[in-house]
Amino acid sequence: xxxxxxxxxxxxxxxxxxxxxxxxxxxxxxxxxxxxxxxxxxxxxxxxxxxxxxxxxxxxxxxxxxxxxxxxxxxxxxxxxxxxxxxxxxxxxxxxxxxxxxxxxxxxxxxxxxxxxxxxxxxxxxxxxxxxxxxxxxxxxxxxxxxxxxxxxxxxxxxxxxxxxxxxxxxxxxxxxxxxxxxxxxxxxxxxxxxxxxxxxxxxxxxxxxxxxxxxxxxxxxxxxxxxxxxxxxxxxxxxxxxxxxxxxxxxxxxxxxxxxxxxxxxxxxxxxxxxxxxxxxxxxxxxxxxxxxxxxxxxxxxxxxxxxxxxxxxxxxxxxxxxxxxxxxxxxxxxxxxxxxxxxxxxxxxxxxxxxxxxxxxxxxxxxxxxxxxxxxxxxxxxxxxxxxxxxxxxxxxxxxxxxxxxxxxxxxxxxxxxxxxxxxxxxxxxxxxxxxxxxxxxxxxxxxxxxxxxxxxxxxxxxxxxxxxxxxxxxxxxxx
Amino acid sequence: xxxxxxxxxxxxxxxxxxxxxxxxxxxxxxxxxxxxxxxxxxxxxxxxxxxxxxxxxxxxxxxxxxxxxxxxxxxxxxxxxxxxxxxxxxxxxxxxxxxxxxxxxxxxxxxxxxxxxxxxxxxxxxxxxxxxxxxxxxxxxxxxxxxxxxxxxxxxxxxxxxxxxxxxxxxxxxxxxxxxxxxxxxxxxxxxxxxxxxxxxxxxxxxxxxxxxxxxxxxxxxxxxxxxxxxxxxxxxxxxxxxxxxxxxxxxxxxxxxxxxxxxxxxxxxxxxxxxxxxxxxxxxxxxxxxxxxxxxxxxxxxxxxxxxxxxxxxxxxxxxxxxxxxxxxxxxxxxxxxxxxxxxxxxxxxxxxxxxxxxxxxxxxxxxxxxxxxxxxxxxxxxxxxxxxxxxxxxxxxxxxxxxxxxxxxxxxxxxxxxxxxxxxxxxxxxxxxxxxxxxxxxxxxxxxxxxxxxxxxxxxxxxxxxxxxxxxxxxxxxxx
Numbered sequence: 001x002x003x004x005x006x007x008x009x010x011x012x013x014x015x016x017x018x019x020x021x022x023x024x025x026x027x028x029x030x031x032x033x034x035x036x037x038x039x040x041x042x043x044x045x046x047x048x049x050x051x052x053x054x055x056x057x058x059x060x061x062x063x064x065x066x067x068x069x070x071x072x073x074x075x076x077x078x079x080x081x082x083x084x085x086x087x088x089x090x091x092x093x094x095x096x097x098x099x100x101x102x103x104x105x106x107x108x109x110x111x112x113x114x115x116x117x118x119x120x121x122x123x124x125x126x127x128x129x130x131x132x133x134x135x136x137x138x139x140x141x142x143x144x145x146x147x148x149x150x151x152x153x154x155x156x157x158x159x160x161x162x163x164x165x166x167x168x169x170x171x172x173x174x175x176x177x178x179x180x181x182x183x184x185x186x187x188x189x190x191x192x193x194x195x196x197x198x199x200x201x202x203x204x205x206x207x208x209x210x211x212x213x214x215x216x217x218x219x220x221x222x223x224x225x226x227x228x229x230x231x232x233x234x235x236x237x238x239x240x241x242x243x244x245x246x247x248x249x250x251x252x253x254x255x256x257x258x259x260x261x262x263x264x265x266x267x268x269x270x271x272x273x274x275x276x277x278x279x280x281x282x283x284x285x286x287x288x289x290x291x292x293x294x295x296x297x298x299x300x301x302x303x304x305x306x307x308x309x310x311x312x313x314x315x316x317x318x319x320x321x322x323x324x325x326x327x328x329x330x331x332x333x334x335x336x337x338x339x340x341x342x343x344x345x346x347x348x349x350x351x352x353x354x355x356x357x358x359x360x361x362x363x364x365x366x367x368x369x370x371x372x373x374x375x376x377x378x379x380x381x382x383x384x385x386x387x388x389x390x391x392x393x394x395x396x397x398x399x400x401x402x403x404x405x406x407x408x409x410x411x412x413x414x415x416x417x418x419x420x421x422x423x424x425x426x427x428x429x430x431x432x433x434x435x436x437x438x439x440x441x442x443x444x445x446x447x448x449x450x451x452x453x454x455x456x457x458x459x460x461x462x463x464x465x466x467x468x469x470x471x472x473x474x475x476x477x478x479x480x481x482x
Numbered sequence: 483x484x485x486x487x488x489x490x491x492x493x494x495x496x497x498x499x500x501x502x503x504x505x506x507x508x509x510x511x512x513x514x515x516x517x518x519x520x521x522x523x524x525x526x527x528x529x530x531x532x533x534x535x536x537x538x539x540x541x542x543x544x545x546x547x548x549x550x551x552x553x554x555x556x557x558x559x560x561x562x563x564x565x566x567x568x569x570x571x572x573x574x575x576x577x578x579x580x581x582x583x584x585x586x587x588x589x590x591x592x593x594x595x596x597x598x599x600x601x602x603x604x605x606x607x608x609x610x611x612x613x614x615x616x617x618x619x620x621x622x623x624x625x626x627x628x629x630x631x632x633x634x635x636x637x638x639x640x641x642x643x644x645x646x647x648x649x650x651x652x653x654x655x656x657x658x659x660x661x662x663x664x665x666x667x668x669x670x671x672x673x674x675x676x677x678x679x680x681x682x683x684x685x686x687x688x689x690x691x692x693x694x695x696x697x698x699x700x701x702x703x704x705x706x707x708x709x710x711x712x713x714x715x716x717x718x719x720x721x722x723x724x725x726x727x728x729x730x731x732x733x734x735x736x737x738x739x740x741x742x743x744x745x746x747x748x749x750x751x752x753x754x755x756x757x758x759x760x761x762x763x764x765x766x767x768x769x770x771x772x773x774x775x776x777x778x779x780x781x782x783x784x785x786x787x788x789x790x791x792x793x794x795x796x797x798x799x800x801x802x803x804x805x806x807x808x809x810x811x812x813x814x815x816x817x818x819x820x821x822x823x824x825x826x827x828x829x830x831x832x833x834x835x836x837x838x839x840x841x842x843x844x845x846x847x848x849x850x851x852x853x854x855x856x857x858x859x860x861x862x863x864x865x866x867x868x869x870x871x872x873x874x875x876x877x878x879x880x881x882x883x884x885x886x887x888x889x890x891x892x893x894x895x896x897x898x899x900x901x902x903x904x905x906x907x908x909x910x911x912x913x914x915x916x917x918x919x920x921x922x923x924x925x926x927x928x929x930x931x932x933x934x935x936x937x938x939x940x941x942x943x944x945x946x947x948x949x950x951x952x953x954x955x956x957x958x959x960x961x962x963x964x
Contacts, residue, residue, distance in 0.1 A: 106723065107839060151672050162670060165647075178931045185837045187869045188644060188912040190633050190683055191924055192936050192954055197679035201672055218730075241588065248700075248773055249731060291730060355667045357589060387669045430670040442673055449660045453943065454674050460942035461935065472674055 007064045020046050033082045034075045040083035042091045049096045051210040059177030067469045068092050070204035072146025075138040078435025080203045080471050094145045111213045114145025130216040133160035137335040145209045151201030153431030158386035159252045169213035170196040175462040204468040206461050221292030224302035225327035229280030229317040234360040236284050239314045246305040253287035257382035261337050268340035276317050285334050346396035346405040348413045352421045353430035356388035366420050389430040434472045443474025489546045502528050515564045516557045522565035524573045531578045533692040541659030549951045550574050552686035554628025557620040560917025562685045562953050576627045582606050593695045596627025612698040615642035619817040627691045633683030635913030640868035641734045651695035652678040657944040686950040688943045703774030706784035707809035711762030711799040716842040718766050721796045728787040735769035739864035743819050750822035758799050767816050828878035828887045832899045836908035838870035848902050871912040916954045925956025
């Protein structure tokens with residue numbers, strides 16, 4: 001019996017047939033990343049049902065030297081949850097661990113397992129008149145474990161911060177199969193290094209998140225959603241400052257998109273229509289929210305904000321959603337950009353950030369530079385202006401073939417874009433993480449001191465390289481491959 | 483020439499006579515911690531004037547194998563900045579690095595060097611109509627570097643979080659003298675492990691913070707400060723929930739103190755008087771704030787909050803500060819508890835947290851238990867109820883001699899208190915850190931998995947143990963001393 005066969009038999013014996021399978025029909029769907037850029041192989045798919053099972057499985061893997069690729073909803077953007085092509089790795093899905101352990105409205109906290117889907121958490125909070133203040137397009141598939149492992153962002157970071165800001169406590173299985181239990185409901189705790197922070201955003205390379213305590217907020221009583229037409233992205237920046245001044249803490253979201261993105265979404269979504277009648281080079285989606293007793297204040301602030309913006313010539317046109325259905329429709333346009341872009345054809349997506357003040361300049365300068373250097377491409381930026389975070393996509397020339405273009409010209413496009421980002425003092429990954437798609441670029445452009453620290457920490461906590469190898473942590477220069 | 487002499491000569495040559503001294507008159511004041519519990523020895527006092535000088539000095543220390551004790555304002559509560567008694571360590575003061583490099587009101591960020599004193603930062607922000615939302619009693623001496631290294635808390639954590647929540651970017655010198663430069667103004671950055679989080683709260687054991695980018699908020703337009711008399715700490719918890727419901731985001735501070743603390747402060751502070759006429763077993767200090775355009779809302783919320791609390795019998799008596807001077811006077815009472823207690827006599831201070839909901843129960847149960855087990859002692863709790871963080875002080879029996887009592891009965895008192903905290907699922911260090919005062923207790927009560935992770939990370943980033951040895955990181959069990 002081969003080592004692999006022995007491993008499989010032990011895994012089935014440990015997790016049961018529901019907990020471990022090698023059936024291609026069950027495994028294959030999880031071997032390709034959401035964007036369809038990576039397809040790997042795996043010994044099998046483990047789906048433990050508890051932290052204890054997860055820990056026991058990790059110990060089994062450690063004993064057999066089988067590298068583990070943890071996976072949540074498999075809707076990540078960076079190939080971080082896709083195994084390599086060796087067939088020597090095992091997929092570890094956390095999706096069966098989907099219990100909401102405890103929701104405490106007084107303490108405004110919820111403890112839930114890694115496999116809970118974001119939308120499920122939203123609904124559970126809403127049922128208690130609370131809300132979980134992080135959302136994103138993939139909320140129907142993204143899991144809490146995946147969101148923590150990638151320090152996910154989304155459309156409410158402007159006011160509430162990234163996933164890191166929502167995590168009060170964490171439970172994770174480490175490389176040796178021990179369980180790091182910091183599911184504390186403590187608001188203040190200075191007992192040494194904040195180890196949970198190290199796990200948040202480590203993409204499964206330092207530990208496997210199995211559960212977390214998250215903060216909740218009181219439900220929203222009122223929200224006002226505006227759609228605004230703008231001549232330039234620079235105008236959007238001025239408008240954002242104005243909105244912040246007028247609406248203060250009520251300003252919950254400020255998303256921008258160019259005309260091209262809106263057109264792509266409208267072509268892609270059945271029954272979708274543009275919120276404004278005229279043509280505008282740029283659009284902004286603005287959301288103001290308040291608690292139940294602030295309904296009038298939110299409405300008044302939204303109306304004042306837009307009226308003054310008109311007066312000051314900060315926008316070309318604007319409309320306030322008349323009701324919740326229309327507000328949802330506005331947001332659906334925004335949340336559909338990624339699938340709409342994907343349907344058009346090959347593209348290189350760059351999830352970048354630069355200092356907020358420099359964002360307009362970056363988009364204005366980078367787009368024509370990219371399009372000039374790579375004829376036939378089209379560069380578009382959209383996303384979270386208030387966070388200095390733009391998704392800068394470069395669409396392939398018409399007729400480019402999917403798969404080939406990305407691997408060839410697309411790679412050169414990305415290197416060019418990343419160099420520009422670096423010149424602006426920005427980040428080549430604002431919120432999507434590094435995964436495998438950006439690992440080499442991080443190695444090329446990252447601060448050598450930071451890279452050395454990362455390698456030291458990885459080596460210290462996972463000396464045998466069992467946890468999500470090949471992801472996130474760039475190899476040392478002398479080991480790097482092109 | 484001895485090795486030490488050679489080190490000193492190289493240090494003077496590197497930093498100049500202002501930057502390195504062995505003069506006892508200049509060194510001695512920094513060899514004892516603020517509470518007077520530890521006094522150490524040092525080869526000398528280094529005071530570099532720049533990050534580059536700091537890095538060069540660390541490299542010099544590494545070459546000579548001289549352990550470094552970094553120090554900010556020397557107002558820490560845990561002996562974390564005091565060298566040991568060997569005389570083999572060197573003090574590294576960051577106080578000369580006191581430049582505010584850049585204050586950007588549009589981006590709401592400030593970049594300042596480690597030696598900037600908190601109060602200086604408050605004043606610099608106020609001059610630009612901004613504020614830095616963290617404050618504490620020691621603001622006149624505490625430095626930004628020290629506040630970051632200890633992840634300081636204070637009286638505004640309820641709304642704004644600890645120091646960790648204020649830090650956007652960091653610059654630090656590592657054990658090998660390399661400079662980790664993450665002074666980024668980026669709001670979102672997912673390029674690998676969040677290494678700055680590892681440095682925040684690491685008490686100088688992983689790196690020496692030399693500069694930081696911090697977030698700023700718009701200045702406060704209006705604040706309302708109330709002083710409230712209460713029958714029990716349980717009543718304070720109910721009042722806190724009520725205040726949160728009524729005031730929402732305006733609720734900035736909620737501090738509690740027992741009658742004993744107020745009496746001690748009034749005896750200690752010249753001209754101080756009690757805010758309320760009657761006697762109350764417990765007192766609460768409540769602060770509501772709002773921006774300039776929310777003045778009326780803040781006042782209305784404060785009045786409604788207190789009126790309804792009276793109606794619901796949630797308090798015995800209350801007074802709103804009539805003006806800023808009176809508000810300051812209320813806060814001065816609160817901020818003077820630590821020095822007032824210190825003046826009374828020996829005491830063991832426990833900076834503990836338990837789940838917020840369990841805090842009242844803890845104080846009510848722990849105080850009589852401690853006083854029964856250690857006759858003559860008096861146990862008092864005060865502090866940040868909203869954070870589940872109480873400073874639980876046990877005063878020595880009358881006539882106990884300072885120094886001796888702490889080392890003998892005091893140690894047993896602390897172990898007893900920490901065991902109680904552990905039973906409540908709490909933390910033996912909520913905000914003051916571990917330093918040397920709690921290192922062995924952390925080793926005794928800490929989660930073995932967390933302790934093993936801490937040791938691994940420390941070993942990885944400071945393999946020769948040069949950075950603040952003996953602090954924070956408990957020794958492995960087989961090396962532990964009693």
